Amino acid sequence: MTSQDVRKQFLDFFASKGHLIVPSAPIVLKDDPTLMFNNSGMAQFKEYFLGNGTPKSNRIADTQKCLRVSGKHNDLEDVGFDTYHHTMFEMLGNWSFGDYFKKEAINWAWELLTEVYKIPKENLYVSVFEGNPDENVPFDQEAWDIWKELIDEDRIILGNKKDNFWEMGDQGPCGPCSEIHVDIRSAEEKALVSGKSLVNNDHPQVVEIWNNVFMEFNRKADGSLEKLPAKHVDTGMGFERLCMALQGKTSNYDTDVFTPLIEKVEQITGFKYVDNAVTSSADEEKTNIAIRVIVDHVRAVAFAIADGQLPSNTGAGYVIRRILRRAIRYGFTFLDTKEPFINKLVAVLADQMGEFFPEIKAQQQLVTNVIREEESSFLRTLDQGLQLLDKVVAETSGNEVSGAKAFELYDTFGFPKDLTALILKEKGMSFNEAEFDASMQEQKNRSRAASEVSTEDWSVLIPGNVETFVGYDQIENEVKITRIRKVDSKKDGVLYQIVLDNTPFYPEGGGQVGDKGTLVSANETIDIIDTKKENNLILHFAKQLPENIKAGFVAKVNTDLRSSISKNHSATHLMHLALRSILGTHVEQKGSLVNPNYLRFDFSHFSKVSDEELRQVETSVNAQISAQLRLVEHRNIPIQEALDKGAMALFGEKYGDSVRMIEFGESKELCGGIHVKNTAEIWHFKIISEGAVAAGIRRIEAITGDAVKNFYQNQENTLAEIKETLKNPQDLLKSVASLQDDNAKLKKQIEQLLKEKIDGLKNVLVADFQEVNGINFLAKQVDLSMSSTKDLAQAVGATKPNSFVFLASIEDGLPNIHCSIAKELVVEKGLNAGTVIRELGKLIDGNGGGQPFFASGKGKNPAGIQQALEQAIAFVQ
Incomplete structure (x- = not known):
């Protein structure tokens, strides 16, 4: 049974049970500040479990792309070393939102596994929650009774809170769970050791494949539990592990999920992947680990990029870069790959998974280019790190390098700890691991302290209220506060999150920053400093709460900021159209930032945008502004209807069945943001900068409205100052050209004078050489610039055989030193100018x-x- 068959049969089975089959949400989360990545099948449904939204069906099933590399769920360091952990994996899942519960979930799971997939019942074990008296949660008798009708009781295991009580996070919906484990060992192994004793003990062939979570509690901020108003089912089955069991393999990597990628790595590198059961040497195992790391990591990185997350130095982008660098480094160290090669796996991945996940096929070229550029960059960094490590070794007395120095390599160059250890071992050296770990822990402590957040429970004032957004039509409205909570973080201090019964405030999303403004009552005014969305709630951030939180308020959006934001947002749409018209339809938006001061727009394009093309883009956008195009807005129209009308949908965005479509003339996009009513309001559009963000990704920053007026005013002021400085010439350009000519002539004169001065000094210094042990030695301070002192040192050194010249000078108050050593002294006596400069450089700090x-x-x-x-x-001497 191929992996495609496995996926299809799961979805077909639950469709037959009345479930709506929905597509996978993007792997990169853009509207949930509590998660960087989609780390479980239920993440896209959180709002339904929390009661903040209504699902389009009470029964849903899908296969979700997941990434577990940060936060509570972090499998990164296990990947490669075992055969069943992954960074990116698929989670097959079925959900019930207040519909069926334990009986149906357990019976359907058993039916699918044993009757459809035909896994022998004697290979399966199940677990149920043993209970927790401390939290007043009883043993899950109901699940036990259901299971004992299906399976022998000696195959039912009692699980503790760690294994059999699933929680969304430190707070939120949770409940007991029932796991299903499969034993795929040989008959001989099973006869020797019972599979029951190996459940949840990290055995590579006795693994959990499906977890059925019964959501019936809510974890409060103080750690206590309360009953949810409705009971839900949340299940997740590991697709890769299921394929292993159904294809008769003992490793996920031996299934057709990974074998095409492994074969491509073998073809490129010449190294062979050896079946784990027959590995006979440590070298073979190292090769296996490296290949597993690479084929796993390329999936995670490729899908993240396809969903819009580029590698970078911060946040989610840093995590993606770290995953890719881990793969590059394993190839570099264990497969002897010194040139980019991981990018060549993207084509295999696209062929393999493109049918079910079309984004990887559509974005194949972009993903390939970005990975190739990242590989080239990191291989250069590895080379720099190797040079620095050589320097550290040269400066180390003894056989142990400082752990702090090794950590500096890791922190600055991303130079992995085990690679440093490997290189040092080849030199008969090591580093102080305790010092390294201490430095690492210090960094983690700093990072943890900076990001610590404590969140109180919601205080609900108006139960059951469903908040409505009215900001498309109103900038102020009468409101009531429905719930509040306090959030305390190291970064922002104490803030209050306020939810209203309706709001004109636009929450941050789609690249547009959140609105600011005020809540005004008869007695007080509360500043709203930001607006965000979390789990379908619009959160208004304030530094203080109203004295009377039950009073009526008027919510007022800051209209000046809103106006500037809307101009910049509408301009991004006009620019997107212009870029596609001028550069080609391959241009697609890859990210944006829309704030009151400027707009930033990232887009796919494989070369620098020329000055002429940028002028054409400006001209096109300003023509659309001058045309006074009216906003045409379609709210809550079916997504297919919007696409049929020509609307652009962006990869990596999650769209519902109904969408909002924005039109300005030929510009048609799906967008939830705030826009001008007429393009004439934008006034004017001006590009400030254009540059590369990553391979195949360019970035334009631009301004509109008052910012353009200020830009031109500043230009005028600068021009006036230049005229005044040049004594108000009649022809400014001619005057500047004349000034440049004069400057060029003076530079030539100075260069000639310096040359003469250096020649004169050279003749003087030659007389100051002294012979020491057969070496012509000279050490002097001179009155020259740094570059001239460097030239002089080389010139003086060339006048004598066996010369050792050390010169110093001061430029702009800072000292510089130079050392020239005749090549025969380097070869015959082992003198080294680099060593001289490093040692004597300490004396000048x-x-x-x-x-x-x-x-x-x-x-x-x-x-x-x-x-x-x-x-x-x-x-x-």
Whole structure:
């Protein structure tokens, strides 16, 4: 049974049980501040469990792309070392929102596994929650009774809170769960050891494949539990593990989910993946681990990029970069890959999964280019790290390198701990692991302290209220507060989140920042400093609460900020159309930021946008502004109807069955943001910058409205200052050109004078050489710039055989030093200019480096020059 068959049979089975089959949500979450990535099948349904939304069906099933590499669920360091953990994986799931409960969920799970997939019953074990008296949660007798009708009681296991009580997070819906485990060991192994004893003990062939969670409690901020108003079912089955069981394999990586990728790695690298059951050496196992890491990680990175998350140095982008770098490094260390190659796996992945996940096929070229560029960049970084490690080794006395230095390599260059250990081992050295771990822990503590957040439970004032957004039509409205909670974080201090019965405030989303404004009652005014959305609730952030939270308020949006934001947002739509018209229809939005001050727009394009093309884009957008195009808005229309009308949908965005479509002339996009009523309100559009973000991704920053007026006013002021500085010439351009000509002539004169000065100094200094141990030695301070001192050191050194020249000077108050050593001294006596500069550079609070025959450095302490000159002779004595 192929993996495609396995997936299809699961969805067909639950469709036959009355479930609505929905597509996978993007792997990258954009409207849930509590999660970086979709880490479970239920993440996209959180609002329904919390009671903040109504699902389109009470029964839903799907297969969800998941990523577990951060936060509570983090499997990254296990990946590769075992055969059943993954960064990205598929979670097959079925859900009931207040409909069926334990009886149906358990019976259907058993029917699917044993009758449809035909897994032998004697290979399965199940677990139920043993209860927790401390929290007043009893043993799950109901689940036990259902299971004992289906399976022998000696195959039912009691599980503790860790294994059999599932929680969404520190707070929120939770409940007991019933896991199903499969034993795929050989008959001989089963005869020796009972599978029951291996459940939940990290055995690679006795693994959990399905978890049935029965959501019936809510975890409060104080840790206590309360009953939910309705009971729900949330199940998740590991697709890769299920394929392993159904295809008769003992490793996920031996299934057709991974074998095409493994074969491609073998073809590229020449290294072979050996079946785990027959690995005979440590080298074979290292090769296996490296190949598993690579084929797992390329899936995670490729799907994240396809869903809109580019590798970067912060947040979710940093996590994606870290995953990719881990894969590159395993290839570099264990498969001897010194050139980019992981990008070549994307085509295999697209062919394999493109039918069910069309985004990977549609974004194949972009994903390939981004991964290739990231590989090239990190391989260069690895090379830099190797050079730095060589320097650390050279400066180390003894066989143990400082753990703090090893951590610096890791922190600055992403140089992995085990790679450092491997290279040092080859040199007969090691590093202090305790110091490394201490430095790592310090960093984690700083990071944890900076991100610590404590959130109180919601205080509900008006139960059952469903908040409505009225901000498309109103900028102020009469409101009541329905719930509040206090949030305390190291970063922002104490803030209050306020939910209203209706609101004109637009919550951050789609690249647009959240509205600011006020809540005004008869007696007080509360500033709203931000607006965000979480689990379908619009949260208004304030630094204080009203004295009377039950009073009526008028919610007022800051109209100046809203106006600037709407101009910038509408301009992004017009620019998107212009870019596709001028550069080609391959251009697609890959990210945006719309705030009151400027707009930022990331888009797919594989070369720099020329100045002429940028002028054409500006002209096109301003023509649309001048045309006074009226906003045409379609609210709550079927998504297919919007697409049929020509609306653009963005990969990585989650759209419902009904959408909002925005039209300005030929510009048609699905968008939930705030826009001008007529393009004339934008006034004017001006591009400020254009540049690369990643391979195949460009970024334009631009301004509109008052920001353009301020830009031109500043330009005028600057021009007036230039005119005044040049004594108000009649022809400014001619005057500037004349000034440039004069400057060029003066530079030539200065260069000639410096050359003459260097020649003169060279002749003077040649007389100051002294012979020390057969070496012509010179150490002097001169009155020249850093670059001229460097030239002088090389010129003086060339005048004598066996020369050792050390020169120093001061430029702009900062010292610099240079060392020139004749090549014969480097070869015959082992002298090294780089070593000289590193050692004497310490005396001027500086550093530097270069080649063995010439090196330079600079520092901060001019007073140290004299001591450096005096100590230079020690190298030749």
